[in-house]
Amino acid sequence: MKDTSISIIGGGNLGSSIASGLLASGIFSHQKIHITRRNLEKLQNLADQGAVTGNNNVWAVENADIVILAVKPFKLMEILQEISPALTKDKIIVSVVSGVGIQEIEEALPMQIPLFRAMPNTAISIKESMTCISSLNATKAQEEAVMNIFNQLGKVVKIGEEHMDAATVLGACGIAYALRFIRAASQGGIEIGFSAEVSQLIASQTVMGAAKLLLEQGKHPEEEIDKVTTPKGCTIAGLNEMEFQGFSSSLVRGILASYEKLQ
Numbered sequence: 678m679k680d681t682s683i684s685i686i687g688g689g690n691l692g693s694s695i696a697s698g699l700l701a702s703g704i705f706s707h708q709k710i711h712i713t714r715r716n717l718e719k720l721q722n723l724a725d726q727g728a729v730t731g732n733n734n735v736w737a738v739e740n741a742d743i744v745i746l747a748v749k750p751f752k753l754m755e756i757l758q759e760i761s762p763a764l765t766k767d768k769i770i771v772s773v774v775s776g777v778g779i780q781e782i783e784e785a786l787p788m789q790i791p792l793f794r795a796m797p798n799t800a801i802s803i804k805e806s807m808t809c810i811s812s813l814n815a816t817k818a819q820e821e822a823v824m825n826i827f828n829q830l831g832k833v834v835k836i837g838e839e840h841m842d843a844a845t846v847l848g849a850c851g852i853a854y855a856l857r858f859i860r861a862a863s864q865g866g867i868e869i870g871f872s873a874e875v876s877q878l879i880a881s882q883t884v885m886g887a888a889k890l891l892l893e894q895g896k897h898p899e900e901e902i903d904k905v906t907t908p909k910g911c912t913i914a915g916l917n918e919m920e921f922q923g924f925s926s927s928l929v930r931g932i933l934a935s936y937e938k939l940q
C-alpha cells in the first residue's frame with residue numbers, strides 16, 4: 678500500500694491515535710498519511726514523525742485514496758458537505774463517527790462511494806485496537822483492503838451495521854471501562870501496601886495476562902477463574918464480596934446505560 682494515500686479528517690483524540698498507529702505500522706509511507714485539524718500545533722508530534730498535517734480538508738480528500746472521517750458527530754454533515762466537491766467514485770470513505778448511520782452518511786454524499794463505518798478504540802495508537810467494521814457499496818476487494826489496514830492496527834471483526842452502536846459501547850467506550858477497572862484495582866493495591874507505581878504495574882500486567890489467556894487460548898473466563906479460586910481461599914472471598922457489591926451487574930448496567938445513550 679506504499680503508493681496509497683490516506684487522509685484523516687479531524688485530528689483529535691481518535692484521529693491522532695489512528696495516525697500514530699498508522700505511522701507505527703508502516704502500512705503507508707509516512708508522507709502519504711495526511712491529517713487535518715483546525716489547531717495545527719496539536720498535530721506537531723505527528724508532523725515530526727513525517728505525516729502531512731494541515732487544515733485544508735478539500736486538499737486532504739483530493740489527495741487521498743482512503744478518507745477517514747474522525748470529527749464529532751454534530752460536525753459530520755458539515756464536513757461531508759465541505760468535502761463533497763473533492764469526492765470521486767474511486768475513493769473509499771471510512772467513518773469512525775459514533776451514532777451516525779451508514780445510510781445517513783450515504784444520503785449526504787454526491788454519488789455512490791464505497792463507504793465503511795469502523796469503530797476502533799484509542800489503543801489503535803499502539804496497534805492494539807479492537808475495531809468493528811461494516812460497509813455499504815464496497816467490493817470484496819475494497820472490504821479486504823480496509824479490513825487489512827485495521828487488522829494491522831489490532832484485531833478486527835466485520836459486523837452488521839445494526840450492531841454498530843453495540844460495538845461502540847463494548848469496544849470504543851469499553852477501553853475506558855477497562856481502564857477504570859485497572860485504576861480501581863490500583864487504588865485497592867495502594868490500600869494494601871504498594872506504591873501507586875507498583876500497584877498500577879501489577880494491575881495492568883494482570884489485566885493484560887487475563888485478556889491474553891482468553892484471546893490466545895480461546896478459553897471461557899470462568900474456566901480460568903476456577904483455576905484461581907482455592908476452596909476457602911482469598912480469591913473466592915474477594916470475588917464474592919465484589920459480586921455482593923454489584924460488580925458484574927454494575928458493568929452490565931453501565932453497558933446498557935451507554936447503549937441507551939446512543940438510541
Ligand SMILES: NC(=O)C1=CN([C@@H]2O[C@H](COP(=O)(O)OP(=O)(O)OC[C@H]3O[C@@H](n4cnc5c(N)ncnc54)[C@H](O)[C@@H]3O)[C@@H](O)[C@H]2O)C=CC1
Pocket residue numbers: 686687688689690691692713714715716734747748749750752756773774775776796797798799849850
Ligand atoms: N475518542 C474515542 O475513543 C472514540 C471516538 N469515536 C468517534 O470519533 C469521533 C472523534 O472523536 P474524538 O477524537 O474523541 O473527538 P475530538 O473532539 O477529540 O476530535 C475531533 C477533532 O476534529 C477537529 N475538527 C473539528 N472541525 C474540524 C474541521 N472543520 N476540519 C478538521 N478538523 C476539525 C477538532 O478540532 C478535533 O480535534 C467522534 O465522532 C467519536 O464519536 C469513535 C470511537 C472511539
Ligand SMILES: O=C(O)[C@@H]1CCC=N1
Pocket residue numbers: 775845849850
Ligand atoms: O463517548 C463517546 O461518545 C465516544 C464514542 C465512543 C467513544 N467515545
